[in-house]
Amino acid sequence: MSERDVTQKILAALADYLKRDRATIRPDHHLRHDLGLDSMAVIELLYKIEEAFDIQIPDQDLVGLSTVASVATYVEQRLSPGKRSRSGKRDRPVKGKKK
């Protein structure tokens, strides 16, 4: 499965979860800041993604999964473990908002 296909599948899962039009969700959207997912909602979303792609996402990996694109990249790497990361360093954590 290409990263594009993965992204499309994740966008579909997100649109379904958020009950909103898929066309309004972009890969650069931040799960928390743009899409309004709190940490529990992110966990619920990842639960759906685990099922959709038949993978298990360890707790330690959650910290890097902040945008739609970062989730897609992560899932794509997990599906083809030989590939190296293209996203480089990890993004802002989903729980964020540390004062």
Next chain:
Amino acid sequence: MRGQIVVTGLGVISPIGIGVSEFWKAALDGRSGVSAIAGFDPFPMDGYRSKVAAQIHGFSPERYLDNVQAERVDRYAQFALVAAKEALADSGLQLANENARRVGVIVGAGMGGMVMGEREITQLYQSLRPHRVHPNFIPVITLNSASGIVAMAHGAKGPNYTISTACSSSAHALGQAMQCIREGRADVVITVGADASITPLVFAGFCSLRALSTKYNEQPERASRPFDRLRDGFVMGEGAGALVLESSAHAKKRKARIYAEVAGYAATSEAYHMVIPREDGEEIAATMRLAMADAGITPGQIDYINAHATSTSIGDAVETKAIRQVFRSRAEKIAISATKSLVGHTLGAAGAIGGIATVLAIHTGQIHPTANYEDPDPACALRGITASVQERKVRAALLNAFGFGSNNAAVVIKRYVA
């Protein structure tokens, strides 16, 4: 003047010891009761993200209980029976000499009879034979089975109920017991917190919630580390704590030893989120203030806080923020400890076990260490949190407990002065 409500008996069954003296010795040693889960036969542990828990190993109820009814209740209620029995013996109360209607039982339990619950549900779905569901299934899983069996075991005919507010259940039980006596509805309340739900389904549920520690599966004793920078979730525990509360008049009349006074209580809701606390800490701060107001004391009189501190990233930081809001510069001078660093998160038992640690801190002048507090997280760093025993005369203490369902409780326990 309003009558005082005092603690005259303690009982505990915990992952670091059965009985108060064993528990307290291990607590002062800072010993972790967390170990690797041997397995959920027939489930392999591979499927679980977390593989550690604070379990009570080798518990056989008949060793502690002669009552035949003990065999007919679930593990959590057996724990409640063991703790209540010890607390009553410790109090010196002779229930045969008491007016039974003036002796109540209030229990806090978060999950209840999950051992039998899971087993029966599994068997029903596998066998499709409804007539083979155990006849005792309903009485066992009903959440007030512990408050019922404790009353039956001791002939306590006064107010009897169970409070279920997840992780704050038995802090509320303590507060409700205090109010019950304060309002004159009972002279004595046997107050218990109990839970035993380290079961295949419940444990899987907490794993799925991503609430549990998963980084220390190979080093279980390091997994529960409240306020530490490297904490990564709570560790499930199991156990029970019991405290005998009575009016000071009743206690004095029978010349009882008094450990401490339960002086104030607050119950609030954040009305915010099922599992996430408000990040500004204001609701927790408000709860602590209300409890102190109920006790008629000021923040300047608090010397110790038994923190809720479950070892989750957000929870410990929010509680610290709330403590700083309420106590300002004094926040650095208050001794703080996390009982969950020793016994894990015992859910419905947590308030009672933390309450016992608080009572003993007041009574002995020793505050147990917070285990694994090695690298203070700047978001939680307060000078009063230490990995070693603190010797301190405690005039008054706060017991914090927060539960899923946006639920907060705080109880003020103080040195008894006649």
